[in-house]
Amino acid sequence: MTRGFARGKVILFGEHAVVYGTPAIAAGLERGVTAHAERSDTARLMVGERCLAPDDSLGARAFEAILDALGAPSMRVTIDVEIPLGAGLGGSAAIGVATARAVVAAQGGDPDLESERVLGAADAWERAFHGNPSGIDVRASALGGCIWYTRDGGPRGLRVARELHLAVAIAGPPASTREMVESVAQLKRQRPDTVDKCLAGIDSLVHNARACIEEGHLADLGKLMDLNQMLLAGLFLSTEDIERACRVAREAGALGAKLTGAGGGGCVVALTDGDTAPVLAAWTARGIDGFGARVRAAPGVAVP
Numbered sequence: 001m002t003r004g005f006a007r008g009k010v011i012l013f014g015e016h017a018v019v020y021g022t023p024a025i026a027a028g029l030e031r032g033v034t035a036h037a038e039r040s041d042t043a044r045l046m047v048g049e050r051c052l053a054p055d056d057s058l059g060a061r062a063f064e065a066i067l068d069a070l071g072a073p074s075m076r077v078t079i080d081v082e083i084p085l086g087a088g089l090g091g092s093a094a095i096g097v098a099t100a101r102a103v104v105a106a107q108g109g110d111p112d113l114e115s116e117r118v119l120g121a122a123d124a125w126e127r128a129f130h131g132n133p134s135g136i137d138v139r140a141s142a143l144g145g146c147i148w149y150t151r152d153g154g155p156r157g158l159r160v161a162r163e164l165h166l167a168v169a170i171a172g173p174p175a176s177t178r179e180m181v182e183s184v185a186q187l188k189r190q191r192p193d194t195v196d197k198c199l200a201g202i203d204s205l206v207h208n209a210r211a212c213i214e215e216g217h218l219a220d221l222g223k224l225m226d227l228n229q230m231l232l233a234g235l236f237l238s239t240e241d242i243e244r245a246c247r248v249a250r251e252a253g254a255l256g257a258k259l260t261g262a263g264g265g266g267c268v269v270a271l272t273d274g275d276t277a278p279v280l281a282a283w284t285a286r287g288i289d290g291f292g293a294r295v296r297a298a299p300g301v302a303v304p
């Protein structure tokens with residue numbers, strides 16, 4: 001049996017706008033998912049106790065897309081998950097990357113040397129679920145560290161002058177990325193000017209955030225997170241739970257806080273001045289689960 005690991009991720013700036021070609025900044029988490037693969041007469045994908053293939057038709061199609069992309073025979077893959085799924089932490093992309101790595105290894109290949117094959121297969125998996133994914137989740141999950149990403153240019157490394165100490169809250173129940181992305185597309189069809197202005201605002205925040213990360217201006221970076229959250233709320237992607245988790249984090253001393261990922265539920269990320277404990281304690285006191293994460297430069301990714 002072969003094994004493949006892939007990270008969860010947080011999007012620090014630029015989710016949704018990245019679907020329309022603007023840049024976004026994401027970071028891989030230390031925790032993620034592990035896939036175990038072995039050859040089998042029937043294709044089967046188990047995520048914990050849940051059978052995604054063949055029992056779930058969408059899951060079965062997505063799994064088949066991975067095996068097809070890799071030219072792999074039938075496999076049995078089991079996934080152990082360390083991150084909540086559907087919560088904006090890139091769980092689905094991480095399952096795709098981990099599965100592709102374990103399958104490549106089961107074919108006798110080296111997933112590290114064949115990273116383009118792995119990414120291509122994980123993209124095929126994501127397309128089956130999300131229709132029009134930007135590809136940021138798959139890259140952040142595969143690379144780790146802090147990345148700058150555009151649809152056209154792919155991932156680039158970012159210099160991280162001061163390590164980022166994040167607190168991540170599981171603020172509300174999961175939401176569907178496909179539905180949230182579609183809700184923005186629908187709003188854009190109805191009110192193109194308003195949505196385009198909002199996307200342009202996010203674009204400029206992302207560029208400013210890059211400078212703050214590269215120069216270590218954490219207080220300003222936090223303010224930009226708050227502004228990004230406002231613009232996401234303006235696209236109707238926030239919820240009461242998300243607003244509450246952001247507010248509690250700021251009151252506990254966070255430099256800034258925002259939803260991360262598709263929104264409509266799921267997770268909140270807060271930037272701290274180095275000590276995540278007060279924010280995590282404030283969330284715990286209000287029944288909100290969370291964990292700390294540290295972000296550094298992406299290992300082995302070129303910094304332009």
Ligand code: PMV
Pocket residue numbers: 011014015016017018019087088089090091132133134135136137177181260261262263
């Ligand atoms: O919630 P997640 O982890 O699936 O994040 C999706 C990020 C979006 O920008 C909303 C969609 C995308 O494909 O980039």
